[in-house]
Amino acid sequence: MPRVITVGAAQLGPIARADTRAQVVGRMLALMHEAKANGCDLVVFPELALTTFFPRWYFERPQDIDVFFERDMPGPDTQPLFDAARTLGLGFCLGYAELVEEDGQEGRKTRHFNSAITVDKSGAIVARYRKIHLPGHAEHEPWRRFQHLEKRYFERGNLGFPAFRANFGEGKAGIFGMAICNDRRWPETYRVLGLQGVEMILIGYNTPVHNPPAPEHDALSHFHNQLVMQSGAYQNGTWVVGVAKAGKEEGVEQIGNSIIVAPSGEIVGACTTTGDELAVARCDLDLTASYKNTTFNFAHHREPEQYRMIVERKGAVPPAKG
Ligand code: ING
Numbered sequence: 001m002p003r004v005i006t007v008g009a010a011q012l013g014p015i016a017r018a019d020t021r022a023q024v025v026g027r028m029l030a031l032m033h034e035a036k037a038n039g040c041d042l043v044v045f046p047e048l049a050l051t052t053f054f055p056r057w058y059f060e061r062p063q064d065i066d067v068f069f070e071r072d073m074p075g076p077d078t079q080p081l082f083d084a085a086r087t088l089g090l091g092f093c094l095g096y097a098e099l100v101e102e103d104g105q106e107g108r109k110t111r112h113f114n115s116a117i118t119v120d121k122s123g124a125i126v127a128r129y130r131k132i133h134l135p136g137h138a139e140h141e142p143w144r145r146f147q148h149l150e151k152r153y154f155e156r157g158n159l160g161f162p163a164f165r166a167n168f169g170e171g172k173a174g175i176f177g178m179a180i181c182n183d184r185r186w187p188e189t190y191r192v193l194g195l196q197g198v199e200m201i202l203i204g205y206n207t208p209v210h211n212p213p214a215p216e217h218d219a220l221s222h223f224h225n226q227l228v229m230q231s232g233a234y235q236n237g238t239w240v241v242g243v244a245k246a247g248k249e250e251g252v253e254q255i256g257n258s259i260i261v262a263p264s265g266e267i268v269g270a271c272t273t274t275g276d277e278l279a280v281a282r283c284d285l286d287l288t289a290s291y292k293n294t295t296f297n298f299a300h301h302r303e304p305e306q307y308r309m310i311v312e313r314k315g316a317v318p319p320a321k322g
Helices: 021-037 062-066 079-088 181-185 187-194 215-236 285-292 304-313
Strands: 004-011 042-044 091-104 107-119 125-130 164-167 173-180 200-205 239-244 247-249 252-254 259-261 267-270 277-284
Touching (some): 042 200, 107 200, 125 164, 173 181, 181 215, 215 259, 239 285
Parallel strands (some): 173 200, 200 239
Antiparallel strands (some): 107 125, 164 173
16 A cells, blocks of 8 residues: 655744734634645644744843743743644654753753644654754844844754654655755755655745845745755755745845655645645655665765765865976
């Protein structure tokens, strides 16, 4: 029996700084009910889905920053999402700002991560991921039209890129992975998951149209968004679901372009607005075998020894003589 999972890309439109968690969770619950009505087994929400994208502003005081973080997951504001998972029989992937007391090199301290969890149909958290590729900068850069201070507000993720088994109903079990926003631009993200046999990668993002360090790329923001996820899917024989926080949010235009990509690299579902919108696709996880067992049969065709030699040779090509 084919392992077909019906997936909803649950794109969110702008979230204002003044919007409460309850207001946002209400919008997410509406998308979960719509997903259920469309036969979904799993919905994917964006990165930092509970609040406005706060790294666009410079804050100094911890109390101004920590208001955007969740100390508990589920907490009182997010418990309705977990209840809905159970009552509707619908899994979800949620991106959020995670504040946690955790041991590290410097002993036990408060840690701040840009995180995502996957919750199954019973309402249980089955996997957690913490964003590794943190874009932007750490200090205030007033020359920018808006800031991108992820390197200031988050620590680099410390969980690696773990693929995990999850089950979204009878005959709907597979190997999943998560990534967050800028992670999707790096081929290593997909390959590290691909080497673990991943069959579907769940990605949320907040992507401004304008990239202050490289405004010449702005017109290509949709193209680059699709390029990286389509190539990551094809080159690793996996489904990829990319979901935006979209629209003009606190004055900053963010791309929508949420898409569901097949292991062929083809886009099989897409949002066409920049608001709250659900795109749905039936995803046959067994389709991944058509690529994993042929073109991208890593055991037969990949040459890790050759790559290792190049990596160990290190450094760029030496300058031309003379
Ligand atoms: N946002 C952006 C992203 O990687 C960015 C940052 C925008 C990088 C445009 C390059 C170009 O989609 C997050 N949150 O990572």
